[in-house]
Each structure stands twice: as structure tokens, then as C-alpha cells.
Amino acid sequence: MIPELNEEQKILKKNVRGFLEREIIPIADEYDRKYHPLPRDVAVGLLEKMVPLGYIGSTLPPEDGGQGLDLVSYGVLGEEMARAYVSLGLIAAIQDSALLPLLCRHGTAEQKARFIPKVLSLEKITCFCLTEPDVGSGARDIKTTAVPDGDYYIINGTKTWITNGGIADLALLFASTDPSKGARGISCFIVDKAESPFTARELPKLGLRSCPTSEMVFTDCRVPKANLIGNPGEAYVIALADLVPLRVHVGMGAVGLAQAAIDAAIKYAQERKQFGRPIGKFQLVQEMIADMVMVTEAARFLCYQAYYLLDKGEVCFREASMAKAFCTEMAVGVTSKAVQVHGAYGISEEYPVERYFRDARTLTFPDGATQIHKLIVGRELLGMSAFV
Numbered sequence: 001m002i003p004e005l006n007e008e009q010k011i012l013k014k015n016v017r018g019f020l021e022r023e024i025i026p027i028a029d030e031y032d033r034k035y036h037p038l039p040r041d042v043a044v045g046l047l048e049k050m051v052p053l054g055y056i057g058s059t060l061p062p063e064d065g066g067q068g069l070d071l072v073s074y075g076v077l078g079e080e081m082a083r084a085y086v087s088l089g090l091i092a093a094i095q096d097s098a099l100l101p102l103l104c105r106h107g108t109a110e111q112k113a114r115f116i117p118k119v120l121s122l123e124k125i126t127c128f129c130l131t132e133p134d135v136g137s138g139a140r141d142i143k144t145t146a147v148p149d150g151d152y153y154i155i156n157g158t159k160t161w162i163t164n165g166g167i168a169d170l171a172l173l174f175a176s177t178d179p180s181k182g183a184r185g186i187s188c189f190i191v192d193k194a195e196s197p198f199t200a201r202e203l204p205k206l207g208l209r210s211c212p213t214s215e216m217v218f219t220d221c222r223v224p225k226a227n228l229i230g231n232p233g234e235a236y237v238i239a240l241a242d243l244v245p246l247r248v249h250v251g252m253g254a255v256g257l258a259q260a261a262i263d264a265a266i267k268y269a270q271e272r273k274q275f276g277r278p279i280g281k282f283q284l285v286q287e288m289i290a291d292m293v294m295v296t297e298a299a300r301f302l303c304y305q306a307y308y309l310l311d312k313g314e315v316c317f318r319e320a321s322m323a324k325a326f327c328t329e330m331a332v333g334v335t336s337k338a339v340q341v342h343g344a345y346g347i348s349e350e351y352p353v354e355r356y357f358r359d360a361r362t363l364t365f366p367d368g369a370t371q372i373h374k375l376i377v378g379r380e381l382l383g384m385s386a387f388v
């Protein structure tokens, strides 16, 4: 089954691409060099421009303030955004697809009323805090604790590699309320910095440089019990299922990045001359470009397949993990070939392909490393888990 874009989705793609080519692509390289990371006001200003296109929260149900946009359409947005400026795409993806869907599905009416409008209006920027310095792939072993104290939980722990951490007002935080129960003792909270302060330190990194990525420290952080999402101990299971679309979205971001690299490589191969002719005439250069296009198109279909199943209400762990693992690794190879087509200019900041290459390499980690997704695919196929 390979879904084709319908007419509305094709028009959306054309309109979004046109907008991004006018408004975002001309500034992406400059901002990527200048801002490590984007300051909060710059990031919010750029996101505000994206709202009329379907960011932020358009996939939420109308009763929660969204437009009920289907995920295939959301994938179209994600690919185009990443093709333009993947750092901005990741900032938007976290604002769109982490706290908001969890709140919609598991939040109380009071929580929804208190937080959703402020996230949709960008008054509050959000982040998703699961990873810790000693706990990455094995997330069920997190050490951050939340201990009840009257009407509050007292939270202590350190989170790391948190996208949007340094500009966030609201943290969706995972902490253990009962360490003796392992994964079934993990709960999640909305931590509002205004009432429950936390600190964030920016982590310099290879790629996605203008996307904020932070280490965050929660010290005796008092969070009202009213900010617990769902019941204590439910968070791990909630997160496993509800964050599947975000995983596919990271894969789709990698497809957008690969498409940007292809477009740049084709243009360069048509213009750059060696031996008295465009390098695009040489068969080995054509082979590189053909290889880039074949795997990118295959990757795009994997994402659409997963979005299509999610739109039908299926959880699709296998398809989502295939999309995330294949697409992000594919983008590393495709952007590397784009650098090769550009020769030495490919590693120069004069051309965008060096950014694409660094960004693609970085994208293999958010939402789970490649090996973990392969093990999920294996588990779904074999009925045996490597994690137990």
C-alpha cells in the first residue's frame, strides 16, 4: 500500500514550498552560522510565520483548538520545512507533537484549558524531557524522581539533549514516582517554569546548530499534583504509543533534508564545468545523483505509509521505526554524496550542503538511535524483544 497525495495535499505542498522559498530558505544558512542556537524571540518570530501554513497544533482535534489535519498532510509540511531549514523544523515539531498530543489524549479538562491555548499561540514554548546523562536508549531506567509532598511533587534530576530546553516555558517531564516498579513507576508532568523553576545549559553540537539543545537541571522543583498527566506510573506506556507520530516526523525531516541535498547537487552538476563540460555529463556523477534520488523516494514512501496507518488509527510501531531508522541513515548517505558532487566546495560554508550533511548526521539520535529502531522492527517481526 502506497498512498498518493490527494489534490489538497499537492496544493498544500506547492504553497508551503513557495512560502518557504521566499521567507525561510534565503535566511537559513545565515542564521545557521549566526545563531547557536536561535534566540527565543527569533525562533518564535519564525514559527509565527508558519502558523498560517498549518503549524502549530493543526493536527489536534477541533474541540481542542486544532483543525483535525491528517498526518499525511502534516508529513508534507514536515518535509518541506526540513528541506528549507531543518533546525527550525525540529523546534516546530517538538512544539507541535510532544506535549500537545499527550495533553489532548490524557489531560484533564482543567489542564487542557490551562495549557493548550498558550502553546498554540506560542506564548509558551514546550520541550520534552526524557533522556538523562546516564540514561539514553534504556529510557525505562531514568533516575529523575518525583516524590509526593502534600499537593505537590518534589522533582530532582538532570535531563540532557533536550530540544527547545533553553527557550522552553513548559517541560513535559518524565520522572519516577516509584523506582521499585521500573518502567511502570514512571510518571509524566507538566513543569511550568514560571511556578516551578528549572535551569537549562546549551550543548554545542555538530549539526542542527540553530535548534536549542540543552542539559536541564531540576532541583527540589515543586510541581503541583494537578500537573500530573494521566495516573502515576502510566507515562512510559503513554509515551511509547503517543509519540509514534513524532518519530515518523523526524524520519520525514530527514527526507526533506535529503531532497534539499538532491536539489543542490543537481543544480551544481548542471553548472560546474570540468574537462570542458558540465560535471553532470559524467556517468559517475549521474550515478551519485540517481542513487540519491532512489533512496530518498523509497524513504518518503516509508513515511507516508506510516502516516497513512496512523491516520487510520493504527499504532504501527514497525512502520514508524522503519521510517525513522531508514530515513535518517539514508539522509546521512545522501547528504554525503551531495558534498562529493560539490567537490571541495561541498565542505565550504559558501554552499548549504555542508550544513545538510552535519544536520543529517545529527538527526540519527533524536527520538531514538537507529539501532533501537531496528530492534523494535525485529521485535515486531519475531515476537521477541531484545530489551527484556
Ligand SMILES: Cc1cc2nc3c(=O)[nH]c(=O)nc-3n(C[C@H](O)[C@H](O)[C@H](O)COP(=O)(O)OP(=O)(O)OC[C@H]3O[C@@H](n4cnc5c(N)ncnc54)[C@H](O)[C@@H]3O)c2cc1C
Pocket: 094, 127, 128, 129, 130, 131, 135, 136, 137, 138, 160, 161, 162, 163, 164, 208, 213, 362, 365, 366, 367, 368, 369, 370, 371, 372, 375, 386
Ligand atoms: C539533536 C538531538 C535532539 C534530541 N532531543 C531530545 C529531546 O527533545 N528529548 C529527549 O528526551 N531526548 C532528546 N535527545 C536524546 C536522544 O533521544 C538520545 O540521544 C537517544 O535516545 C540515544 O541515547 P544516547 O545518546 O544516550 O545513546 P546511548 O543510549 O548511550 O547509545 C549509544 C550507542 O549504543 C547503541 N545502543 C544502545 N543500546 C543498545 C542496544 N540495546 N542494542 C544495540 N545498540 C544499542 C545506540 O544505538 C547508540 O549507537 C536528542 C538527541 C539529539 C542528538
